[in-house]
Amino acid sequence: MQQSTTKMNEALDIKVTKAQESRLTGTDFSQLPFGKVFSDHMFIAEYDNEKWGNLQVLPFGPIPMSPAISxxxxxxxxxxxxKAYRQENGKIGVFRGNKNHERFNRSAARMSMPSISSDIFMQGIAALIEIDEKWVPSQDGYSLYIRPVMFATDPYLGVRPSDKYTFALLTTPTGPYYSKALKVKIETEFTRADEGGVGxxxxxxxxxxxxxxxxxxxxEGYDQLIWTDAVSxxxxxxxxxxxxxxxxEGKLITPSVRSxxxxxxTRDTIITLAKKAGIEVEERRVSVKEILDGIESGSVTDAFAAGTAATVTPIGEIGYNGKIFTLPDPSTRTISSGIAKTLNDIRYGLIPDEFGWNWIL
Ligand SMILES: Cc1ncc(COP(=O)(O)O)c(C=O)c1O
Structure with a gap:
């Protein structure tokens, strides 16, 4: 392995150990199951004595660890x-990475874990993508998925926050997400999150x-679940x-963000684009009854899932206590398909990025 020390900017030293051989030539970009094919390298930082250090880019592979880690x-x-997208001009843009960094630190605080600076988060991504640049696909609809992860590494069985942590960045090229309309079930027995918890x-x-x-x-034949509140x-x-x-009735309605x-x-991005397009947006509590009655009366004309992986995925059918409610055909849903197109055009640099969402490497 060749070793060198790369100074990304004045602030951080990131040690770079290059893989001897790239796995790129053996990778079929037309067959990319999500999250299974990793690029040649990963980024690692370690937390000990109340500070982050040992920043490095190294070949993707196993990390030795004790089976006692907390x-x-x-x-x-x-x-x-x-996700990072290959722009129309060949450059690489990471979409709204600062939002993911902020959310990562909110998650860390709730789980009694240390925060990580935006320098380490962003420069780690920059260093990793610089060395694995060829892993960012250029085909239409493709992107490089970036997975930051942090975990506690104290080899100690006492129940208390760990003193040591590892932060890692993994990347995996992903293909287009063919979004057939989903059949989803409104879950009324199990819960995902409750007030005061970690949802x-x-x-x-x-x-x-x-x-x-x-x-x-x-x-039961469903593709996905719709979670309801844990109380009622x-x-x-x-x-x-x-x-x-x-x-x-022409308005975008989404359950408000709560604990x-x-x-x-993606939700925030869609709300911003909708408001800019003059579409009224309401963030509020949304009852199961309102949606099911609205599907029956015809006032609910669209329902979709919004997330990094799928962008906008139409919901075709909703199951509730065994009864199926069918939504209008996705081809009629001009509001969501219009917003999805604008979002994709911004991500790939096809239209001006007026909100400054693409962080160009
Ligand atoms: C539980 C949950 N909700 C919502 C989302 C959508 O979030 P984002 O648009 O930031 O990907 C995700 C995916 O990250 C998720 O795991």
């Missing part, structure tokens, strides 16, 4: 998900607890890994 036993683990944090346990209800829903199950919160947005709902970057 992340494995008590779940101090958080992550993020964001707003992107922490491992939120996803672990969702797996069993999701598998049960899949057995009368109010809609969000979907499995996306926020929910409805169009009711039980993840504050999605």
């Amino acid at each position: 992340a494995l036993h008590y779940g101090q683990a958080i992550f993020e998900g964001m 707003f944090a992107k922490t491992a346990g939120n996803y672990a607890r969702s797996l069993y209800p999701f598998a049960e829903a899949q057995k 199950h009368e109010y809609i919160e969000e979907a499995g890994t996306a926020n929910l947005i409805f169009v009711i 039980t709902v993840l504050d999605g970057v």
Whole structure:
């Protein structure tokens, strides 16, 4: 392995160890199952003695660790998900990475984990993408998914916040997301989050607890779940890994962000673009009854999931206590498809980025 020390800017020294051989030539970009193919390198930083250090870019691979690390036993683990896009002019833009950095630190605070500076977060991404630049796809609809993760590494079985942590950045090229309309189930037995809990944090346990209800829903033929509030199950919160947005009588309606709902970057982006386009937006509590009655009366004309992975995925059918409610055909949904197109055009640098969302490397 060749070793060198790269100074990214005045602030940070990042040690770079290059992989001897790239796996790029053996990678078929037309067959990219999500999250399975990783680029040649990863970024790592370690926290000890109350500070981050040992910043390095190194070949992607296993990290040696004790089986006693507290992340494995008590779940101090958080992550993020964001994307880099190959712009029309060949440059690479990371979409709204500052929002993911802010959310990462909110998750860290709730899980009693240390915050990470935007320098480490952003310069780590820049250093990693610089060395793995060829892994950023240029085909239409493709992107490089960036997965920041932090986990507790104290080899200690006592229940208390760890003293040591590892921060890592992994990247995985992803292909276009063909969004067939989803069949979703309104979940009224299991819950994702409750007031005072950790629903707003992107922490491992939120996803672990969702797996069993999701598998049960899949057995019934559903693609995804709609979570409701843990107290009454009368109010809609969000979907499995996306926020929910409805169009009711021409207005965009979305459940307000609260301690039980993840504050999605895509949701925020869509709200901003909708307002700019003169569409009225309401962020408020949205009841199951309002949506189901509205589908029956025809006032609810659109429902979609909004998230980094899928951007805008139409919901075709909603199941509630065994009854199926069918939404209008996705081809009629001009508001959401128009916003989705604008969003994609900004991400790929096809139209001016007037909100300054693309962080160009
Ligand atoms: C539970 C949950 N809600 C919403 C979202 C959408 O958030 P974003 O648009 O930032 O990807 C995600 C995905 O990150 C998620 O996991």
